[in-house]
Each structure stands twice: as C-alpha cells, then as structure tokens.
C-alpha cells in the first residue's frame with residue numbers, strides 16, 4: 001500500500017461518502033473505500049486500477065461528470081498541475097471538504113499553502129513521511145478552463161516556426177528542453193514510413209517530424225493524459241495531423257515502425273526510474289520493421305549503448321554536446 005493511502009486510511013471515517021480520489025496510486029485503496037471513485041492521468045496506473053476495480057476509475061485531464069461530496073488530491077510533482085487540480089475540484093465543492101495528501105519530500109508542506117485561497121487549511125495527520133491536509137471550501141473558484149492554462153512558445157526551425165503548447169504538469173512546461181533541442185537539430189535521414197515519437201510530452205518532436213516527413217505516418221505516444229492533450233494542441237496549432245495515443249511504455253506502440261524517436265523519460269515524481277527507457281531499449285526491435293531506426297537523446301551519463309547493442313544492434317553516437325548524446329541504431 002502506498003504510504004499516502006495508509007495515511008488516508010488512518011482517518012477512514014472522513015472518506016466514507018462519495019469521494020473523488022485525484023491522482024491516486026495503483027494500490028488497494030479503492031477496496032477500502034467502497035464509495036470512492038478514482039481519477040488518473042497516468043495510463044499505466046489507470047489500466048491497473050480499471051482492471052481490478054471495474055468502472056471505478058476514469059482516465060483523462062478532467063474530474064468527470066460523476067457527483068462527489070469530497071475529494072482528495074494526491075500531490076503531483078508540478079506546482080501548476082497541483083493548482084489546476086485544486087481549482088478544478090474546489091469549483092465543485094462549495095461548502096464541502098477538499099483534502100491534499102503527499103510525501104514530505106515531495107513538498108506537501110509548501111503545497112498545502114495553495115489551499116489557503118479556498119478557506120482555512122489545517123493539517124489533519126502526519127505519518128509515514130506524509131501529511132494529510134484539509135480545507136472546507138468557503139471561496140469556490142470558477143471551474144478552470146484547462147486549455148487556457150496552456151503555455152505557448154514558438155520555435156524557429158529551418159522549415160519555419162513551430163508553435164508548441166504545453167499544459168500544466170507536462171515535461172519542460174513552457175520551454176524547450178536542451179536534449180530535445182539537440183534532437184530537433186538531428187532529424188535528418190530517418191527512414192520514412194511510420195515514425196513514433198515515444199514519450200511525446202507536449203509533442204514538439206512529433207510535430208516537427210510530421211512537418212519534416214509529411215508522407216510518413218507519425219504516431220505520438222505518452223503515458224500522461226496532460227501530455228497527450230498537449231500534443232494534440234501542438235499539432236492543431238501547426239495544422240498538422242498525426243495520431244496521438246496514451247499508453248504505458250513501448251508495449252502500447254504499433255509494430256512495423258520505420259523509426260522510433262525519443263527523448264526518453266528518466267525522472268518520475270520524486271523518484272528516479274529508468275524502467276520505461278530501459279524497457280524501450282529492450283523492446284524497440286519488436287516494434288521496428290527491418291532496417292528501422294531507433295534514435296534517441298539522453299544525458300551523457302546514462303549508460304544506454306550497451307543495452308541498445310544487446311537488444312537491437314550496433315549503436316552509433318551521432319553527436320555529443322551540452323551534456324547530451326544522440327544515439328542511433330538500426331534493426332538488421
């Protein structure tokens with residue numbers, strides 16, 4: 001059981017009515033709270049929950065239509081996303097209770113200050129390195145319009161300006177990552193056909209690919225519903241058409257790909273996980289057509305080449321600059 005869920009269950013009497021659990025972990029919590037419903041924006045966690053608790057969890061960027069009498073936000077990493085979640089839920093909870101739970105090292109103490117705009121916040125519990133906060137909504141805000149919270153910037157690329165829109169919580173919100181910038185400079189000579197942007201974030205690489213290779217089919221894939229939504233906004237802002245899918249890991253990708261391009265994930269929440277990236281390197285060959293290419297950018301300190309060579313084939317370093325490397329390997 002996730003420690004944040006354990007802390008909630010220490011006060012289970014507070015959570016017995018219709019409750020919305022926003023960003024809940026994929027654990028046993030729903031089995032202890034029979035009137036609770038989950039809202040997840042992580043495709044992998046949602047799949048686990050939906051499998052176990054049929055019809056008791058939805059996936060997406062919105063709290064959903066279902067009525068609830070109280071809500072709990074599991075503190076996400078991003079302050080902007082926390083702000084969106086709290087406002088989206090407080091808008092539906094005038095006179096009722098909103099809770100915030102999170103790990104101390106994830107910044108719960110600081111985040112709890114964001115509750116102050118809705119009413120008098122108080123700390124209910126502190127245990128398992130977590131804190132649980134509560135506020136009765138005295139000043140209910142208007143429901144936020146998610147798209148109006150998108151940050152927009154424009155990149156000057158050799159083939160023209162590219163508009164990028166990113167929603168709260170999405171990687172490199174409102175600015176271009178240094179690794180992604182390097183990869184954007186090295187999009188030449190990809191085998192055309194069907195190209196995948198794995199871990200698409202705001203869709204900057206996928207959109208640039210679609211414009212560069214208009215005759216190729218381009219698919220963008222991300223585990224995060226806010227990233228998927230951002231990618232759709234970015235494509236639309238550039239009048240580009242490509243498929244955007246949500247899914248956890250390369251297993252969710254189509255097969256027969258001519259190329260996989262990625263700035264793969266390596267941070268998740270307060271923990272560092274390489275799982276999705278290592279799994280990508282191991283399994284890429286199953287999704288590539290013969291002659292297909294894996295091209296990725298990674299921090300120079302990440303030891304990806306041995307894994308790539310073991311599972312795909314000889315790995316070339318196309319460039320080593322600004323602390324990042326671009327690797328390229330072909331399926332034989």
Ligand SMILES: C[S@@+](CC[C@H](N)C(=O)[O-])C[C@H]1O[C@@H](n2cnc3c(N)ncnc32)[C@H](O)[C@@H]1O
Pocket residue numbers: 044171172177180198199200201202203204205221222223224227247248249250262263264265266276
């Ligand atoms: C380093 S960011 C790159 C984002 C974007 N391509 C860019 O260049 O700005 C990695 C992305 O991978 C996504 N991600 C993390 N774990 C994933 C998984 N298991 N499956 C698919 N995408 C994942 C994250 O949500 C994030 O958007």
